[in-house]
Amino acid sequence: MSEKIKFTIDGKQCLAKKGQNVLDAALENGVYIPFLCHVKGVKQAGSCRICNVKVAGRTMTACTTPVAPGMEVENDIPELHDLRLAIIEALFVEGNHFCPSCEKSGNCELQALAYRYQMMVPRFPYSFPQKEIDASNSKILIDRNRCVLCKRCIRSFQDDQGRNLFAFKSRGHKVEINIDKECAVNLSDELAQEIMDVCPVGALIRKEKGFNEPIGTRKYDKKPIGSEITSVV
Amino acid sequence: MSKPIVATTSLAGCFGCHMSLLDIDERILELFQLVEFNKSPIDDIKTFTKQCDIGLIEGGCCNSENIHVLKDFRKNCKIIVSVGECAIMGGLPALRNGIPVKECLAEAYLDGPTVGNNTEGILPNNEELPMILDRVYPCHEVVKVDYHLPGCPPRADLIWEALVALVTGNELKLPYEVVKFD
Ligand code: SF4
Ligand code: SF4
Numbered sequence: 001m002s003e004k005i006k007f008t009i010d011g012k013q014c015l016a017k018k019g020q021n022v023l024d025a026a027l028e029n030g031v032y033i034p035f036l037c038h039v040k041g042v043k044q045a046g047s048c049r050i051c052n053v054k055v056a057g058r059t060m061t062a063c064t065t066p067v068a069p070g071m072e073v074e075n076d077i078p079e080l081h082d083l084r085l086a087i088i089e090a091l092f093v094e095g096n097h098f099c100p101s102c103e104k105s106g107n108c109e110l111q112a113l114a115y116r117y118q119m120m121v122p123r124f125p126y127s128f129p130q131k132e133i134d135a136s137n138s139k140i141l142i143d144r145n146r147c148v149l150c151k152r153c154i155r156s157f158q159d160d161q162g163r164n165l166f167a168f169k170s171r172g173h174k175v176e177i178n179i180d181k182e183c184a185v186n187l188s189d190e191l192a193q194e195i196m197d198v199c200p201v202g203a204l205i206r207k208e209k210g211f212n213e214p215i216g217t218r219k220y221d222k223k224p225i226g227s228e229i230t231s232v233v
Numbered sequence: 234m235s236k237p238i239v240a241t242t243s244l245a246g247c248f249g250c251h252m253s254l255l256d257i258d259e260r261i262l263e264l265f266q267l268v269e270f271n272k273s274p275i276d277d278i279k280t281f282t283k284q285c286d287i288g289l290i291e292g293g294c295c296n297s298e299n300i301h302v303l304k305d306f307r308k309n310c311k312i313i314v315s316v317g318e319c320a321i322m323g324g325l326p327a328l329r330n331g332i333p334v335k336e337c338l339a340e341a342y343l344d345g346p347t348v349g350n351n352t353e354g355i356l357p358n359n360e361e362l363p364m365i366l367d368r369v370y371p372c373h374e375v376v377k378v379d380y381h382l383p384g385c386p387p388r389a390d391l392i393w394e395a396l397v398a399l400v401t402g403n404e405l406k407l408p409y410e411v412v413k414f415d
Contacts, residue, residue, distance in 0.1 A: 099414035100385035128330040
């Protein structure tokens with residue numbers, strides 16, 4: 001093995017591989033930095049900005065920042081706590097998140113972050129945007145009301161010719177996630193499940209299989225997101 | 234010392250939050266030791282007969298009557314608490330937000346699959362009836378709301394702990410399991 005880079009997160013000594021980003025390195029060192037758009041092993045997007053950390057007084061996304069020797073990362077500080085909560089709240093008011101009727105509820109990473117950061121009510125006004133649902137695919141339902149535009153699906157799924165199964169259409173506040181109707185024809189049940197699992201929220205829903213886990217047994221009913229890495233402080 | 238006075242109401246809600254309040258089981262006896270109820274479906278007092286300390290609001294505002302009741306609560310209660318998703322963000326009734334009221338009424342009274350013999354195509358339009366608002370409003374967008382208890386409904390334990398904390402002035406402990414949005 002090549003030699004490891006030494007750095008610290010909130011004063012804790014950590015080791016990173018050469019070229020590794022702060023987020024992956026933190027998780028490997030048992031430090032939880034919250035994130036939404038990151039998927040392990042997939043090219044980073046730096047789009048959700050929940051993994052914001054501070055290095056030398058500057059705020060930067062941990063997923064797109066390579067570890068440098070001697071780097072001093074600040075993670076668990078009140079300022080970042082509030083910044084992250086503000087982003088979570090913004091995501092809630094920017095879409096239409098009716099958790100009580102959402103198939104992903106209990107397993108949703110956005111909701112789980114809101115639980116971890118104890119969001120009681122967003123500080124921003126609800127925008128109730130109008131979004132279209134696309135139920136044309138035989139295996140996957142797209143509910144854009146819940147999409148947080150994290151690009152996880154775009155970055156994660158290609159067909160055997162390397163073509164993306166998902167893509168954004170339009171720009172700015174009109175941007176919306178779409179499925180490639182030709183590439184995504186005949187999806188297997190396994191792939192449909194994988195797609196649903198990669199989406200952090202309930203925007204990509206596997207058809208004909210909802211609400212099959214009782215309340216109390218779902219992923220984030222009892223344990224906060226990230227608690228498998230570090231306990232909530 | 235007189236007991237703190239609690240008032241409750243259900244605006245555009247399903248009464249689930251009130252049911253959840255009743256779900257505190259035998260602690261309801263303790264609750265009646267702790268507080269006195271005023272205007273509330275629990276004791277069926279229809280109008281405020283005195284100034285209250287705590288107003289628990291279930292449901293958001295979908296019509297003019299809801300706005301009227303909510304403002305009345307704000308006037309008559311020192312502390313207003315939004316209880317449940319509907320009060321906090323409109324909840325399921327707010328699924329109609331974004332759909333023009335005209336279309337909603339047509340679906341409900343003219344074109345919907347369960348519409349019976351409305352052959353004359355009448356939309357309810359009596360002045361006795363509250364006016365439907367253009368969309369469903371979260372309570373804190375209508376009046377100042379002091380506290381929010383999420384959940385659909387909020388867990389009985391959350392409502393209980395919050396009430397006890399408000400009444401006794403003790404700090405509210407929020408275990409992870411009690412704050413949920415569904
Ligand atoms: S996607 Fe998540 S946050 Fe949005 S409604 Fe579903 S469970 Fe709630
Ligand atoms: S559909 Fe899901 S995975 Fe794709 S961009 Fe939206 S939230 Fe992210």
